Amino acid sequence: MQPSGQIRYSLAPLAGFTDAAFRRLCSRFGADLTYTEMVSAAGLAHGSRPTRHLMETLPGEGPVACQLFGSNPDELEFSAREVSSLGRFVELNLNAGCPVPKVTREGAGATLVKDPAKVHGLLKAMKRGTDLPVTLKTRPGPKPDKVMLWELLDAAETAGASAIILHARFTSQNHGGEVHLDLLSELVERAKMPVWGNGGVKDAATARAMEATGVAGIMVGRAALANPQIFAALKGENAECDRIETLKDHLAGVIELREALARDFPDDHIPSVDGMCSIQMHTHLFRYFAGRPGAAELRRRLNSIRTLSEILSIIGGQS
Numbered sequence: 321m322q323p324s325g326q327i328r329y330s331l332a333p334l335a336g337f338t339d340a341a342f343r344r345l346c347s348r349f350g351a352d353l354t355y356t357e358m359v360s361a362a363g364l365a366h367g368s369r370p371t372r373h374l375m376e377t378l379p380g381e382g383p384v385a386c387q388l389f390g391s392n393p394d395e396l397e398f399s400a401r402e403v404s405s406l407g408r409f410v411e412l413n414l415n416a417g418c419p420v421p422k423v424t425r426e427g428a429g430a431t432l433v434k435d436p437a438k439v440h441g442l443l444k445a446m447k448r449g450t451d452l453p454v455t456l457k458t459r460p461g462p463k464p465d466k467v468m469l470w471e472l473l474d475a476a477e478t479a480g481a482s483a484i485i486l487h488a489r490f491t492s493q494n495h496g497g498e499v500h501l502d503l504l505s506e507l508v509e510r511a512k513m514p515v516w517g518n519g520g521v522k523d524a525a526t527a528r529a530m531e532a533t534g535v536a537g538i539m540v541g542r543a544a545l546a547n548p549q550i551f552a553a554l555k556g557e558n559a560e561c562d563r564i565e566t567l568k569d570h571l572a573g574v575i576e577l578r579e580a581l582a583r584d585f586p587d588d589h590i591p592s593v594d595g596m597c598s599i600q601m602h603t604h605l606f607r608y609f610a611g612r613p614g615a616a617e618l619r620r621r622l623n624s625i626r627t628l629s630e631i632l633s634i635i636g637g638q639s
């Protein structure tokens with residue numbers, strides 16, 4: 321691979337995956353920036369404790385950005401103030417692309433792709449609540465015959481956003497299909513602010529194709545799951561590592577995250593070590609073990625995991 325040496329890489333926000341334990345692994349393997357999963361501004365504004373847990377960080381993490389979703393300017397301003405007062409994050413990001421009904425129903429996420437004026441108002445509200453850079457993660461439009469990107473760019477620039485991250489797929493495509501690099505190139509040309517690209521980057525070839533659009537950085541999502549060393553590989557660094565050793569590091573991070581939550585939220589119900597490991601690691605484990613011999617039996621065991629020792633026993637059997 322021929323690394324350019326210039327381009328920066330970030331870990332995408334992935335709900336249910338990008339907790340502090342996984343983010344730290346990605347930072348260690350070279351991610352220049354990582355994102356929390358989307359955090360509900362309404363949840364923060366209404367004092368939801370589980371929402372606050374999503375903003376826990378761990379020592380040794382690299383720079384972390386916090387992503388918020390919502391549709392109410394007061395809640396976003398409040399949340400921006402709350403989040404930046406933690407002193408843990410380097411950037412606040414507005415989610416204007418998530419197609420999940422739970423999010424779009426409240427007028428947030430992908431609903432915002434159709435409403436640049438609203439995006440403008442929400443970014444301005446966030447900026448009132450923080451001195452941190454505020455960025456926008458969005459899509460080109462709701463569907464291929466309805467490109468809203470130029471209005472969204474204008475909304476972001478006039479609101480004073482610091483960067484725009486484009487998941488270069490339309491909302492109608494969800495997370496699959498063509499990544500519209502032509503639109504990404506045009507965005508780079510038109511924008512006065514840094515543009516980051518996202519969508520489908522999984523190896524050197526896909527990274528180079530996106531880099532050719534002139535983006536300042538590339539955000540990697542699913543290809544980093546069970547594969548945080550992708551960041552080293554994309555940078556042309558030594559990415560050799562044992563997947564099981566990476567998994568063990570990941571698990572140690574989850575246990576540390578549980579301790580941090582129990583310390584910082586003594587009045588909340590934080591799951592036991594067994595509960596935390598089986599909940600937080602469940603979906604990751606399937607990915608770490610994908611393609612291993614005896615897949616059907618492994619899947620059956622992974623599906624019934626309830627304790628840390630069960631996880632360790634499966635890891636032991638695979639080492």
Ligand SMILES: Cc1cc2nc3c(=O)[nH]c(=O)nc-3n(C[C@H](O)[C@H](O)[C@H](O)COP(=O)(O)O)c2cc1C
Pocket residue numbers: 332333334335336356357358387415417418457487495518519520521539540541542543
């Ligand atoms: C399981 C899952 C969870 C996601 N959660 C979020 C999220 O919390 N916030 C967000 O902006 N995008 C979210 N996304 C979208 C990703 O950040 C990213 O834009 C998308 O996966 C495309 O990048 P990729 O092709 O590199 O995976 C999620 C995607 C997936 C598959």
